[in-house]
Amino acid sequence: MLDLLFDASFMASVPRFVTPILLAALGGALCERAGVFNIALEGFILTGAFAAVLGSYFSGSPWLGAIAAMAAGIAIGLVFAEFHLRRGGDAIVVSIAINILAAGLTTYLLRAIFDVMGAFSDPAIVGFQPVRIPLIADIPVLGRVLSGQSPLVYVALLAVPAVHIFLARHRLGLRMRAAGENAAALEAGGVSPRRVRLWALVGCGTFCGLAGAQLSIANVNLFVENMSAGRGWIAIVAVLLTRGRPLPLFLIAAIFGTVDSFSFRVQGLGLAQQFTDMMPYLATLMVLVALSWWRKRQTA
Amino acid sequence: MRKHIYRTLLAGDLLSWLGVAGAILAVILVLMLMVGAPVGEALQGFWSGAFGGRRYAYLMTTLSRAAIIIGMAVSVLLSFRAGLFNIGGEGQLVAGGLVAALTAILLPGPPLLVLAVSVLAAMLAGALWALLAGVLQLYVGVPLLVGSLLLNYPARYIASYLVAHPFRDVPSGMLQSHLVPQETWLPYFPGTRLDIGILFIAAASIFAVIYSHATLHGYHARLNGLSPDFARAVGLPVKKLALQTLAMSGAIAGLVGAIAVFGIHHRYIDGMLVQPLYAWTGIIAVLLVGMIPWAVPLSGFFFAAVETGAAGMERAAAVPKEIALVIQAVIILFVASRVSGALSVSAERKGADDA
Numbered sequence: 001m002l003d004l005l006f007d008a009s010f011m012a013s014v015p016r017f018v019t020p021i022l023l024a025a026l027g028g029a030l031c032e033r034a035g036v037f038n039i040a041l042e043g044f045i046l047t048g049a050f051a052a053v054l055g056s057y058f059s060g061s062p063w064l065g066a067i068a069a070m071a072a073g074i075a076i077g078l079v080f081a082e083f084h085l086r087r088g089g090d091a092i093v094v095s096i097a098i099n100i101l102a103a104g105l106t107t108y109l110l111r112a113i114f115d116v117m118g119a120f121s122d123p124a125i126v127g128f129q130p131v132r133i134p135l136i137a138d139i140p141v142l143g144r145v146l147s148g149q150s151p152l153v154y155v156a157l158l159a160v161p162a163v164h165i166f167l168a169r170h171r172l173g174l175r176m177r178a179a180g181e182n183a184a185a186l187e188a189g190g191v192s193p194r195r196v197r198l199w200a201l202v203g204c205g206t207f208c209g210l211a212g213a214q215l216s217i218a219n220v221n222l223f224v225e226n227m228s229a230g231r232g233w234i235a236i237v238a239v240l241l242t243r244g245r246p247l248p249l250f251l252i253a254a255i256f257g258t259v260d261s262f263s264f265r266v267q268g269l270g271l272a273q274q275f276t277d278m279m280p281y282l283a284t285l286m287v288l289v290a291l292s293w294w295r296k297r298q299t300a
Numbered sequence: 301m302r303k304h305i306y307r308t309l310l311a312g313d314l315l316s317w318l319g320v321a322g323a324i325l326a327v328i329l330v331l332m333l334m335v336g337a338p339v340g341e342a343l344q345g346f347w348s349g350a351f352g353g354r355r356y357a358y359l360m361t362t363l364s365r366a367a368i369i370i371g372m373a374v375s376v377l378l379s380f381r382a383g384l385f386n387i388g389g390e391g392q393l394v395a396g397g398l399v400a401a402l403t404a405i406l407l408p409g410p411p412l413l414v415l416a417v418s419v420l421a422a423m424l425a426g427a428l429w430a431l432l433a434g435v436l437q438l439y440v441g442v443p444l445l446v447g448s449l450l451l452n453y454p455a456r457y458i459a460s461y462l463v464a465h466p467f468r469d470v471p472s473g474m475l476q477s478h479l480v481p482q483e484t485w486l487p488y489f490p491g492t493r494l495d496i497g498i499l500f501i502a503a504a505s506i507f508a509v510i511y512s513h514a515t516l517h518g519y520h521a522r523l524n525g526l527s528p529d530f531a532r533a534v535g536l537p538v539k540k541l542a543l544q545t546l547a548m549s550g551a552i553a554g555l556v557g558a559i560a561v562f563g564i565h566h567r568y569i570d571g572m573l574v575q576p577l578y579a580w581t582g583i584i585a586v587l588l589v590g591m592i593p594w595a596v597p598l599s600g601f602f603f604a605a606v607e608t609g610a611a612g613m614e615r616a617a618a619v620p621k622e623i624a625l626v627i628q629a630v631i632i633l634f635v636a637s638r639v640s641g642a643l644s645v646s647a648e649r650k651g652a653d654d655a
Contacts, residue, residue, distance in 0.1 A: 039445070079633070089637030092385070092445075093587050097632040100580060104625025111620040112335045230453060237446055274461035281453035285442075288450070292441035 018257025027207030032244035034200035035180035042232030043102030048212025073209025121222030150218035349612010370600035371556035372582025383525030388448025389579035391455035396554025401568035411483035426554020475570035497563030
């Protein structure tokens with residue numbers, strides 16, 4: 001079991017699994033910090049994954065696929081904003097509706113556009129090629145983890161410090177935190193918390209769109225119904241546990257993603273698939289229980 | 301607040317409600333035109349799929365589906381009104397369905413007794429699964445919203461494993477359990493293909509309404525939902541109330557799972573309770589009517605009709621039936637943003653729990 005963990009090809013697969021969770025969680029962090037209780041990350045990711053395949057299929061370029069994914073993520077974010085921020089719907093209700101909307105719309109469009117059910121794969125879907133980073137690629141073991149990944153992996157890694165600095169230093173980032181911590185004060189300062197939250201949702205859509213693109217045109221070159229498969233919820237747990245702080249978020253997402261890739265890895269070792277499928281959720285639940293327990297004891 | 305909901309729902313600003321209806325119809329029309337479906341045939345297919353068929357066969361399907369959805373809606377209604385955001389109905393439903401099927405397959409004895417024991421075992425299983433989420437929230441500090449949701453996945457995969465390996469009906473070639481004994485199947489209403497499971501759901505709904513509105517316990521639970529601080533201040537045992545409410549909520553979900561087994565499928569088939577999104581439809585059926593109990597059966601029936609109608613539309617005009625999910629979601633978006641005021645309490649509470 002242990003040698004499996006340190007197996008080079010396993011290590012190389014970890015970033016592929018960490019990246020979607022990390023990207024989605026960064027998006028969720030923006031909402032969390034801005035005071036938008038967005039539990040629709042699942043729907044955001046799914047929409048992004050579908051749009052990425054759509055974009056790549058029709059343009060032949062994974063980059064245009066990723067841009068389509070971001071655009072679709074932003075579009076869903078705007079729908080969220082319209083019904084939550086402008087029409088005043090409860091965030092939880094709007095989230096549940098958006099998750100159902102994304103599941104229904106992607107399956108519907110899959111059948112309407114490509115006339116297939118369940119899954120769509122086609123040679124015309126061009127996925128991201130691994131990026132080989134000179135020098136780093138030659139480091140033993142670590143080289144295979146850090147080099148040879150899809151460009152979105154590096155985007156995600158760069159996004160962690162970027163979001164951190166954005167929230168700590170940038171005017172809009174500070175306003176987002178103000179909107180989350182004390183919206184009335186922000187309002188008194190002449191800034192509309194609603195507008196700030198709209199930007200948070202746009203940012204969230206962008207990140208979740210990329211998370212979906214990593215799933216559908218970097219890890220594989222196909223779209224499967226409900227391919228977000230609970231990763232949005234795992235990202236939400238990561239956001240709740242870290243209260244949306246990017247650096248701890250990176251750690252938690254790394255843990256969850258590692259378990260995810262480990263469960264993928266041990267498939268076919270005689271363990272029933274149902275148990276390996278269950279592992280990421282159980283691990284998430286266990287981390288959640290452990291940290292909540294610890295936190296409760298700290299405050300008690 | 302209640303008054304406000306009624307007013308908005310029934311009478312107030314008629315014009316903007318027409319606007320909402322227009323927007324929803326526009327979305328449906330765009331989706332239908334996208335696949336080039338003949339609109340007239342599609343609508344006819346929708347109507348007959350939901351309410352028609354030979355000897356009203358499709359209407360019976362709608363009713364049977366509505367029973368499941370309403371059951372899940374009543375289950376979450378109890379939780380929601382007590383301020384407990386239990387969105388783990390799916391796991392509780394699966395636990396109930398699985399335990400019901402396995403009990404009936406393994407337990408020897410007179411059919412009626414087997415049926416009764418299986419149903420009770422299913423309710424117990426659903427209750428325990430819900431209690432697990434409740435214990436995690438109250439004693440460990442895991443927010444119910446994510447705790448109950450995450451527990452859906454182990455339930456789903458454990459059930460899938462059990463019917464794929466130890467209890468699989470291997471000759472059938474499918475991932476499913478053996479059939480439950482035929483004598484335990486719920487009978488149909490005379491002359492129809494509608495099983496009497498809907499009566500169990502009706503009984504559970506009536507129980508829920510009486511409990512919620514005519515018993516002290518139910519009153520306390522709702523009070524706790526409306527104002528946890530007040531409930532605590534007047535000395536109500538808030539933790540006990542929450543756990544008891546969750547157990548009831550889970551037991552009803554378990555009952556629904558048992559009815560799906562004995563009334564509809566007569567076995568546990570992998571994914572049979574997960575893929576149709578019963579639990580989520582139940583939740584949105586409650587949200588659609590702003591948690592007004594008497595309106596829940598109506599919205600449950602409505603959503604069931606949207607689903608069977610969409611299936612009819614697929615048969616008649618090749619419109620993918622997933623259009624039902626889109627319709628339901630769009631309706632919730634437009635309507636719930638007006639009536640979800642009642643939910644803000646639970647949202648605030650959620651915030652308080654997190655802090």
